Amino acid sequence: MKIFYFTSTGNSLHAARHFGGELVSIPQAFRARDLEFADDSIGIVFPVYFGGLPAIVERFLKEAKLDAGYLFAVLTYGGAALNSVKILEKTAAKCGVRFDYINAVEMIDNYVPMYNIEKEIAKGPGKDIEGRLNAIAEDIRALKKGHSSPSNLGFRVLGGLLRSIPSMSVQPGRDKTFIINDACSRCGVCAKVCPVGNITVDGSVKHLHRCEWCLGCINLCPENAVHLKSEKNSTRFRNADVPLQDIIDANCQVGP
Ligand SMILES: Cc1cc2nc3c(=O)[nH]c(=O)nc-3n(C[C@H](O)[C@H](O)[C@H](O)COP(=O)(O)O)c2cc1C
Numbered sequence: 482m483k484i485f486y487f488t489s490t491g492n493s494l495h496a497a498r499h500f501g502g503e504l505v506s507i508p509q510a511f512r513a514r515d516l517e518f519a520d521d522s523i524g525i526v527f528p529v530y531f532g533g534l535p536a537i538v539e540r541f542l543k544e545a546k547l548d549a550g551y552l553f554a555v556l557t558y559g560g561a562a563l564n565s566v567k568i569l570e571k572t573a574a575k576c577g578v579r580f581d582y583i584n585a586v587e588m589i590d591n592y593v594p595m596y597n598i599e600k601e602i603a604k605g606p607g608k609d610i611e612g613r614l615n616a617i618a619e620d621i622r623a624l625k626k627g628h629s630s631p632s633n634l635g636f637r638v639l640g641g642l643l644r645s646i647p648s649m650s651v652q653p654g655r656d657k658t659f660i661i662n663d664a665c666s667r668c669g670v671c672a673k674v675c676p677v678g679n680i681t682v683d684g685s686v687k688h689l690h691r692c693e694w695c696l697g698c699i700n701l702c703p704e705n706a707v708h709l710k711s712e713k714n715s716t717r718f719r720n721a722d723v724p725l726q727d728i729i730d731a732n733c734q735v736g737p
Pocket residue numbers: 487488489490491492493494527528529530531532533557558559560561562563588589590591592694695696720
């Protein structure tokens with residue numbers, strides 16, 4: 482079994498580790514230009530972005546050839562999966578992919594522009610994240626079929642409406658809104674966690690305006706030097722079970 486994953490703050494990698502098999506980072510598969518895969522089972526694990534798919538996951542579904550007897554997808558989300566399962570089904574169908582099994586698991590919300598992340602982290606114990614992940618792992622071991630969305634009809638309709646709001650979509654130039662303060666030590670971590678190679682750190686931190694708004698650079702900066710005008714406070718999130726180095730290994734597009 483192969484599991485392709487995309488993660489910014491570790492939730493989706495933590496989830497993928499529950500399901501077994503060989504883990505393959507989607508950004509690294511793109512970097513290696515190796516996009517043809519065959520196995521008895523293939524899975525894909527990624528976060529919900531704006532009630533849909535991260536742009537890099539959409540590209541992966543379009544460009545990769547996935548040949549498997551059993552295909553599954555697991556979405557991680559922070560509080561409202563909205564219409565993401567339907568959007569995944571539609572995107573996959575356009576790419577000639579049909580998932581046997583789709584499920585979603587509520588984890589910690591990492592969306593700094595809108596939420597007080599301290600409060601989001603405090604909600605964690607009430608979400609039974611490990612219980613949900615173990616149940617999904619059991620489904621996958623049993624090659625269970627079926628698509629399951631955590632959202633009711635109201636949330637799915639709301640998801641459709643929200644996606645028409647410009648701030649609820651990826652805008653490559655949105656990296657201009659990052660404020661790097663004097664705490665920056667020019668350590669280069671932000672450049673290494675960026676899944677699309679959008680950051681250079683030389684005399685200063687520079688963005689190349691092809692940002693996909695994963696928020697890895699803001700959440701994972703060791704000096705907490707990256708800020709947004711709109712943030713509720715300066716608390717940041719990384720999944721406690723996933724070391725920073727694992728996210729660097731998963732996403733880094735710079736250096737050897
Ligand atoms: C750009 C962006 C958009 C997001 N949109 C949603 C959303 O629509 N619904 C939701 O419940 N969580 C949303 N989230 C939260 C993430 O889906 C959630 O925290 C996820 O588990 C993060 O996974 P990761 O740690 O693997 O990156 C969003 C996060 C980002 C960065």
